[in-house]
Amino acid sequence: MKANHIDDSLTLHTDLYQINMAETYWEDQIHNRKAVFDLYFRKMPFGNGFAVFAGLEKVIEYLNGFRFSKTDIDYLREQGYQEGFLDYLKELRFTGNLRSMQEGELVFGNEPILRVESTLAEAQLIETAILNIINYQTLIATKAARMKQVTGNDILMEFGSRRAQEMDAAIWGARASYIGGFDATSNVRAGKLFGIPVAGTHAHSFVQAYQDEYTAFHKYAKTHKNCTFLVDTYDTLKSGVPTAIKVAQELGDTIEFNGIRIDSGDLAYLSKEARKMLDDAGFTKTRIVASNDLDEQTILNLKQEGAKIDSWGVGTKLITAFDQPALGAVYKLVAIENENGELEDTIKISSSPEKVSTPGKKRVYRIIDKKDQKSEGDYITLEHEKPNEEESLHMFHPVHTYISKMVTQFEARELHKDIYQNGNLVYELPPLKDIQQFVKENLILLWDEYKRPLNPEEYPVDLSPKCWENKMEKIKQVRKKVESL
Ligand SMILES: Nc1ncnc2c1ncn2[C@@H]1O[C@H](COP(=O)(O)OP(=O)(O)OP(=O)(O)O)[C@@H](O)[C@H]1O
Numbered sequence: 039m040k041a042n043h044i045d046d047s048l049t050l051h052t053d054l055y056q057i058n059m060a061e062t063y064w065e066d067q068i069h070n071r072k073a074v075f076d077l078y079f080r081k082m083p084f085g086n087g088f089a090v091f092a093g094l095e096k097v098i099e100y101l102n103g104f105r106f107s108k109t110d111i112d113y114l115r116e117q118g119y120q121e122g123f124l125d126y127l128k129e130l131r132f133t134g135n136l137r138s139m140q141e142g143e144l145v146f147g148n149e150p151i152l153r154v155e156s157t158l159a160e161a162q163l164i165e166t167a168i169l170n171i172i173n174y175q176t177l178i179a180t181k182a183a184r185m186k187q188v189t190g191n192d193i194l195m196e197f198g199s200r201r202a203q204e205m206d207a208a209i210w211g212a213r214a215s216y217i218g219g220f221d222a223t224s225n226v227r228a229g230k231l232f233g234i235p236v237a238g239t240h241a242h243s244f245v246q247a248y249q250d251e252y253t254a255f256h257k258y259a260k261t262h263k264n265c266t267f268l269v270d271t272y273d274t275l276k277s278g279v280p281t282a283i284k285v286a287q288e289l290g291d292t293i294e295f296n297g298i299r300i301d302s303g304d305l306a307y308l309s310k311e312a313r314k315m316l317d318d319a320g321f322t323k324t325r326i327v328a329s330n331d332l333d334e335q336t337i338l339n340l341k342q343e344g345a346k347i348d349s350w351g352v353g354t355k356l357i358t359a360f361d362q363p364a365l366g367a368v369y370k371l372v373a374i375e376n377e378n379g380e381l382e383d384t385i386k387i388s389s390s391p392e393k394v395s396t397p398g399k400k401r402v403y404r405i406i407d408k409k410d411q412k413s414e415g416d417y418i419t420l421e422h423e424k425p426n427e428e429e430s431l432h433m434f435h436p437v438h439t440y441i442s443k444m445v446t447q448f449e450a451r452e453l454h455k456d457i458y459q460n461g462n463l464v465y466e467l468p469p470l471k472d473i474q475q476f477v478k479e480n481l482i483l484l485w486d487e488y489k490r491p492l493n494p495e496e497y498p499v500d501l502s503p504k505c506w507e508n509k510m511e512k513i514k515q516v517r518k519k520v521e522s523l
């Protein structure tokens with residue numbers, strides 16, 4: 039085996055089969071044909087009623103740097119690719135169009151989040167990285183939003199770095215969590231890179247290092263006037279909380295006693311008892327932070343039990359998307375240029391109707407009822423259609439077509455923005471804070487039925503009659519072709 043090459047580009051962050059397909063396209067001289075791919079997922083993550091789209095910033099970072107470095111080419115040469123193909127790859131840049139939802143947009147099953155329209159080879163080569171980025175970040179932003187749904191105005195802190203699937207996941211997961219509604223992260227690098235507020239308390243090891251809570255809290259308060267003491271190293275109610283109170287009383291106004299963190303035991307019982315003790319001592323404004331394997335389910339239970347918890351520190355189950363570790367978004371070819379230079383729609387058939395792709399270049403609209411400012415569903419049209427807001431709109435389920443409704447007095451809000459045009463970035467990324475705010479505003483448009491974490495209603499994602507007919511026609515054509523074999 040040869041020595042490893044240096045890691046100076048992300049372009050080989052792709053599956054081998056993409057390069058193999060690109061080589062065949064190149065040899066067959068169809069590599070520059072125009073191709074259109076849609077990126078979408080089919081099944082709602084965590085059984086949630088909505089997903090929160092995240093990942094566009096990193097996709098842009100990746101596409102801006104999309105070029106094969108000298109070491110990439112050297113490596114591919116070692117793998118046996120032809121020189122002519124390597125010469126072609128050397129010059130390759132992303133030259134296509136990208137339309138996408140904005141980060142923080144609410145997204146649902148079977149609707150294109152993003153559309154790539156580029157040369158066939160380029161569009162193929164970028165598939166893996168784009169899916170890799172969006173699948174993870176959208177999953178984490180959605181998991182975070184689920185937690186936000188149950189915590190309301192409480193403070194949510196992301197503590198997952200030590201458990202994340204490696205370092206990139208920790209920092210991009212911290213960013214996705216913030217988009218989904220978290221207030222802060224403990225990862226300082228994520229704070230530095232993205233401007234996310236950083237927050238934290240101290241560990242059991244700090245108390246263990248001094249071997250007694252009184253000294254540890256005193257020492258901590260001396261350097262960090264703003265302090266939250268971890269009270270469960272030895273015995274929360276007999277030792278931790280009384281010691282925190284004692285130190286806070288002794289230091290008085292010289293410190294800002296924010297409160298305590300409890301990290302084990304019965305968090306409902308302990309927080310209620312601790313609250314009483316803090317209040318009795320006059321520290322009514324202090325906060326109780328809880329941590330320890332929390333997720334939205336445990337938090338909901340704790341709230342139902344009347345836990346007196348103001349802030350939640352959440353790590354493992356958020357950053358690893360513990361109950362559903364992958365989103366399952368796919369990237370499907372929906373149109374390809376034929377030998378006459380015309381764009382022809384393509385389809386992927388499956389025995390399960392949900393898995394049949396929707397052919398053609400399309401647009402996605404959110405249909406908002408003007409009377410109550412609530413969303414009636416999303417409506418996918420062919421590229422040149424726009425729902426006529428002056429007329430009533432017939433919305434029907436694309437598989438169970440008898441489920442239908444007429445919508446009047448609506449606004450059809452288009453969800454895709456131009457991100458790249460002919461390889462040029464034409465989109466300005468909003469500040470992260472605005473993306474978080476965008477999620478909040480988008481959630482106001484949804485009826486509560488779609489927002490409940492358990493068994494939400496299925497949000498309608500419908501096809502326009504033209505889009506639906508086009509799909510049916512394509513299915514017929516493919517069937518005919520198969521039957522004639
Ligand atoms: N009152 C409660 N209701 C429901 N779940 C709770 C309650 N209190 C704690 N939990 C959760 O129960 C689980 C307890 O886990 P575990 O047994 O590992 O904790 P522990 O033994 O108290 O602490 P340690 O992490 O030190 O082992 C955690 O996920 C915690 O968040």
Ligand SMILES: O=P(O)(O)OC[C@H]1O[C@H](OP(=O)(O)OP(=O)(O)O)[C@H](O)[C@@H]1O
Pocket residue numbers: 197198200201242301329330331332351352353354355
């Ligand atoms: O539980 P999570 O949601 O992942 O949150 C992060 C955890 O990391 C820290 O302890 P660590 O797990 O390192 O050790 P401990 O469980 O023994 O306290 C912290 O005290 C939390 O419990």
Ligand SMILES: O=C(O)c1cccnc1
Pocket residue numbers: 197198224237238239240241299329351353
């Ligand atoms: O600051 C904290 O309390 C913290 C940070 C990371 C993991 N657990 C706790």
